[in-house]
Amino acid sequence: MKYSFKFLSKLEEILGKEKVFTEPKDLLVYSYDSSSATGVPLAVAFPERKEEVVEVLRLIAEYKVPLVPRGAGTATTGSAVSHNHGLVLSFERMNRILDLNLEERLVVVEPGVLNGELKRYLKKFGLFYPPDPASYAYSTIGGNVATGAGGPRGLKYGTTKDYVLALEVGLPGGKIFWTGPFTLKGVVGYNLTPLFVGSEGTLGVFTEIVLKVIPFPEKRVLLVSYHREEEEPLEIISELLKSLITPASAEFIDKTTLLALLKNKRLELPDKGVQSLLFLELDGEEGMVQKELKKVEDLYQTKGIFYHKAESEEKIETLWEVRRGVSPSVRMLGEKKISDDVVLPRRNMKEFLKRIRDLEEKTGVYVCCFGHAGDGNFHVNLLFGPKKEEKAKALRNTILKEVLNLKGTLSGEHGIGYVKRSFVAWELSSFQLELMKNLKKMFDPDNLLNPGVKIPF
Template sequence: MALPAPFLARLKEVFPAGALFTDPADCWVYGYDNSKRQVLPEAVVFPTRHEQAAALVRACHEYKIPLTARGRGTGTTGATVPLFGGVVASFERMDRVLEFSPDNRYIVVEPGITNQALQDYVKPHGFFWPPDPTSAAFCSVGGNLAYNSAGPRAVKYGTPRDNTLGLRAITGAGEEIRTGVYTTKGVVGYDLTRLLIGSEGTLALITEATLKLTPLPETRRTLRAVYRDVGAAAQAIAKIMAQPAVPCALEFIDGNAIDMVRRYSTAGLPEQAGALLMIEVDGFKQAMAPQIDSIRAAADNAGLLEFRVAETQEEVEALWQTRKALSPTLRKIAPKKINEDVVVPVTELPVLIAGLNELSARYGLPIVNFGHAGNGNIHVNLLYDPGKPGEDDKAHACLDEMFGLVLRLRGTLSGEHGVGIEKRDYVDRELDAASLKLMHAIKRQFDPEGILNWHKGFPMA
């Protein structure tokens, strides 16, 4: 679509030279994310102030121009791909810290600040923000909020929804709103903060976030437990999560991943290893020994082959070698992978893994599984070669059956990657018709012209 001349004139009034792109060569790189999908937007703008973002939304609302908010493009579901062209608003230049209150344990930031920059800012003061996705060094806080992206520490400290006090945002109608509080308690009105977090830019553009900070632990220890099979590992996970020493990370790697890594890595693991848990605990130094003893006792069962505690930084690195070898190894196995982050109750992990192994054998496609075991959040990596005739159709048929398996186990289709485009057409299998109807109504209330990230997150009526 060609943008109307009066609309472009409005954009030029709001955004100075260098903050507005209309040349396709400049816009093209802002039309994709880590899903590898790409659509060319007609314009890209770079807000640096809340007022600019508000003026942009009002103009798009008036002229009915599609508007897609973007952080750093690290998402894997196509949520920042501008399906209908229009305007992409890149928030990478809104990266300031606006207020920091150590005594009240909160910080107010703009959405473009990276997760790592935020952590670096608060660390000297003895704090951290718990969400820690794998892409923390590059991803933005705005993106973390849009997807409710969490990472390993969620098992103890929760997700962005649990660590955000309030937001400043602009609805699709151009109305400016403030949600939430500056305190850790507050029940006035509906919880619009938690509604906006995870909404993938479909309801409003977030321009400020008041984040709840957590004191840094004095120390952290790393443990590794290796099991004969997934059933034994799942039994251990349930017991670990039911004792008082809650780990700050509890990561799972299945037998397929272990076998794959063994072919390409020197990581030392027992030959009969069928599952592995990486465990971290944090807190006071004097509390480490009883925490480790409590977790060791919970982790011990008939299937346990090895339990190791790292005593030095070199040993920590050695224990994590298997996990760190996964991503580069996956790239050697197949030209393409479908990476889904499904969640099931912890007790259903053995059934899930067994079902995935059956699908792998039936479709002739490798499936490698690892993830955040304490939450039952498993990253399922379906590997295939799209260059082979029929392989792409086969992979997506397998994916369809995988989602069916997850839902039968009372799971959910996404834990932290979001829905975007990739899972949108499966959502009505998880959500009932009445719930979807309410969501459509909420979308219309926030965004009456349907300009914000239309056709993302769930099927639109």
């Protein structure tokens, strides 16, 4: 491109050559994320201060260079990849915890701080940041905010959107602003913060993030139960919620995912009749946890359900490792994978699972349907070989249409990114899409921020 030489020269002047990658071997590392999408960027920049981010934003506006903000590259939808041979702005060196206010119970971080690192830091002060995506150990807070990440604790504690108080955002041209106050209440301006949570880098670039934190729970208990009827865990979740028990987590493992875990030797079953698992965690004040635990154990004993119980941190984490081993294990069922994270009203989860099983039987394509069943969020993974790729793509379309037929939504926490843009119009009306496009133009009139992501232009 004509602008490349002058643009790169000025970029190096702003950041220094050591903070700009242009060599093909280095660019290759940043040409993919955790999706199937790839795209080799023009360059990768590594700012260390917000002032450098502002200068980069001025430069891309001058030369009309597309920009992709990137955290740790754990995105599953291609939103951390440059699809227009533009600049990848990596925040891995902006990874400082800037402030912790114990009285206000808020923490200010740069976007490159790892979720797991923040959790460890806060625990020293008896505090807790609940959102826990499966990639929490190596995904960044900036990336979590950009995708609206959730995790197992979403049932009780909510997702990332429930903890972001304010964002400092930079726009092409170098303008920088706050989306709201640092206070728990504030209605002076329009509440822009939720607009940017889940925006996948299409509206602005985060330079600072203000998060609400809460006290670490006094007591945790995890029960892993084994079920002879696949849908039984979904019924149990419903029963518990109706009895006013809100588990911290309620994670469902269906029979096809269970097959993958067994193939990968991630667990042993008490007997061969097991069709599904439920990971049920209770937490909070000890007296309340013990009261809820008794109700759950009484329910399990009444139904004749076998379960393991863990109360120490070490044993709890050991059992959770089985759940965290799901994503690598499903690969045992096929060399190719198509994955979606869909959300159903809880009352429709059983019907959705039934339809999934019927489709799996008809097509011969493995369909793993696991995840955060407590809040209706299923991770649907299709596993197949090269010869079944077209059949799998058609099956995916059918499954997504079933989600909408059952009043669900096509993405709960992974975002739309680049690879799922074509499905957005299935769920949103033309009026909603026009509103999104107009908002995009307001913040990014030249379409420089993550072009091709989220909005089906």
